[in-house]
Amino acid sequence: MKEYLIRELGNQGRIEILRKLKEEPCGVADIAETDGISFSTASRIMSKLENLDIVERFNGRYRLTGFGVAVEKILFSLECVYEYRNDILDLSEFITLLPPGFVAGFHNLKKAEVMDIERALEIGVREIMNARTYGLYVDKVISYDIYRLMAEKNLEGVSERVISNHETLFGRRSMFKKVLMDMDLCREEYEIIKSKVEIRILDTPIQLGVIDGNLAVLQLNDRTDRIYVSRDRDFVRWCEYLFWYLWEKAENAEWGKIIDEVMIEKGFV
Numbered sequence: 001m002k003e004y005l006i007r008e009l010g011n012q013g014r015i016e017i018l019r020k021l022k023e024e025p026c027g028v029a030d031i032a033e034t035d036g037i038s039f040s041t042a043s044r045i046m047s048k049l050e051n052l053d054i055v056e057r058f059n060g061r062y063r064l065t066g067f068g069v070a071v072e073k074i075l076f077s078l079e080c081v082y083e084y085r086n087d088i089l090d091l092s093e094f095i096t097l098l099p100p101g102f103v104a105g106f107h108n109l110k111k112a113e114v115m116d117i118e119r120a121l122e123i124g125v126r127e128i129m130n131a132r133t134y135g136l137y138v139d140k141v142i143s144y145d146i147y148r149l150m151a152e153k154n155l156e157g158v159s160e161r162v163i164s165n166h167e168t169l170f171g172r173r174s175m176f177k178k179v180l181m182d183m184d185l186c187r188e189e190y191e192i193i194k195s196k197v198e199i200r201i202l203d204t205p206i207q208l209g210v211i212d213g214n215l216a217v218l219q220l221n222d223r224t225d226r227i228y229v230s231r232d233r234d235f236v237r238w239c240e241y242l243f244w245y246l247w248e249k250a251e252n253a254e255w256g257k258i259i260d261e262v263m264i265e266k267g268f269v
Contacts, residue, residue: 013037017045018054018064018072025061073104080107087220094205102245108238112218112230120217120227125149127211131158136243138163138208142171147179154196155189163243163250165203172199173258180262187268194259200250210240 017031026034032042046062049055054068064072081088084106088095095103115123125146128135131153139162150160164172180190207219216239218228230236263269 014045014049015075017049018068018075021055021062021064022069022072025058025063027061031062077104077107080110084109084220087223087226090221091205097249098242098245102238102242105238105242108232108235109218109228111232111235112216112228114226115229117219117224117227120219120229123215123229124209124211124217127215128153131211133157133212134159134161135212136161136208136210136240136247138202138204138206138243138246140165140168140207142168142175144175144179147176148183150197151179151183151193154193155185157196159196160198161243161247162197162199163202163204163246164199164253166201167203169201169253177258177262180259181265187263190259190263190266190268194256197255197259199253199255200247201253202246202250204246208239208243210236210243213237213240216240 016034020026020031020034028039028043028046031037031046032039037045046055049068050057050062053065054071055062056065081103087109088106128146128149135150135153135158137160150158154160180193183189185193205221207217209215209217213236215229215231216236218239220226220228228235260269
């Protein structure tokens, strides 16, 4: 039965029929007219789909069953994965790490604008400057200016969760420590930053940022001309779920020790 289902749905005409039925129930004559096929062919197709429990008859017309709705959504997600295949061709290990639901969520890329890294960074930094609650990041960034901005936002109450990779972790530690050493802070302010920042380690090929649940920035590979940026609620939520899934798999970098080292050097301990 599974093989028969796959064979039937592999026909593009079947997919178009499911899309039409997603909008409204249709009779056989409606299907035949829309798809430019004979009434007998349309009737045969609908009979097959009914036998597969994808459609059901209701008041003389066909409509999708709950299973049919699920099938249509899966087919739509598959088309989206294919559309963005060039972005994920080299991400086999990363994709293997993700549950099927996250992979299906690639359709949310349709809701984002694609831009180059300069423009995406400009938007991201501006959003960080206006952050009020939190920032979630998967990144390889080593930047004095950005780290200082984030520390200043920590003092305003903005929390920060970051997933770094092993390759950039040493550089991140050194730069973060320099920022803290340069800032003229009291003991209580260092303690605030310590309470607001947590870093974990996980090697991933992507870079991701979600700020206040209002904006998400996603880079799937090392291409600097294809950064996905959006305020769309579904896209942001998908990126945020992705972050927390990776967060649970990451190891603790014990970032608080760096702040402790700075406090000792500053004479607060």
